[in-house]
Amino acid sequence: SLYLYQNQFLPKDQVSISPDDRGYYFGDGIYEVFRVYNGVLFEPEGHYRRLEKSAREVRIPLPYNIERMHQYLVELIQANHIQEGTVYLQITRGTAPRSHPFPPLDTEPVLMAYCNQIARPLSTMEQGITAITADDIRWLKCDLKTLNLLANVMAKQEALVQGAGEVILHRKGTVTECSSSNFMIVKKGEILTHPANNLILHGITREVVFRLARKLDIVYHERAFTIEDLHSAEEAFISGTTVEITPVISVNGRAVGQGNPGPVTRKLQQAFEQLVN
């Protein structure tokens, strides 16, 4: 498969990342994961806007502008003949001997992108997944999509060890989001999800869910809720680029609602389906 590396297309084995890359030493970089449906990038503007924000806030200069980046990603998808899949893009602060301060100003950021042909997660979207809860021990800039994912990785692994599909993170009982997706519950027919502040990633799929909810006349609130609220919710689901809208049918071994994907979740899934088909 072909990779985009800086401004070249190369086979994977010709992409050589230095051991001095600051992404490798410090997780000093940012990334995005895009979905491709029918050979076309899904919601690219939202991803680019978020990438620009992450870049600005961690002060990594983008190596080229968004128009050029978009052209490269379109070319990458075509060169790899991707119909259904994802594009991963990351940019690190560049290569320099290990030292905490930013490297010299003329250090070039390192950009790398590749795509994967991946089927949509049809069976988990149909059946739902189980989840556990865990303390959200991440830093206070979770709205930036940075490479520092150790807390997310540790939490996700704990879910897998316990036979669950995702982990719902909370700060002192207030639910934030999941290890690699946003989290929403349904109470009295209305959607609740954590506000888009510094404690969660402002998911592109989360925004799509809001758009669909407005279209379907489903009320939603960007309002923090607790684990207790979750335990008395009628429905719960996660949203994300790779998981789309996936029902959560139990949490810590306790059924959510009737223990089946609920009607509000189903309506949103059906509306999402129309967007991507």
Ligand code: PDD
């Ligand atoms: N994760 N929250 C976190 C912590 C995430 O890592 C992600 C996405 C989301 C959902 O955002 P979006 O709808 O824009 O995909 C929420 C990507 C897919 C990943 O790290 O692989």
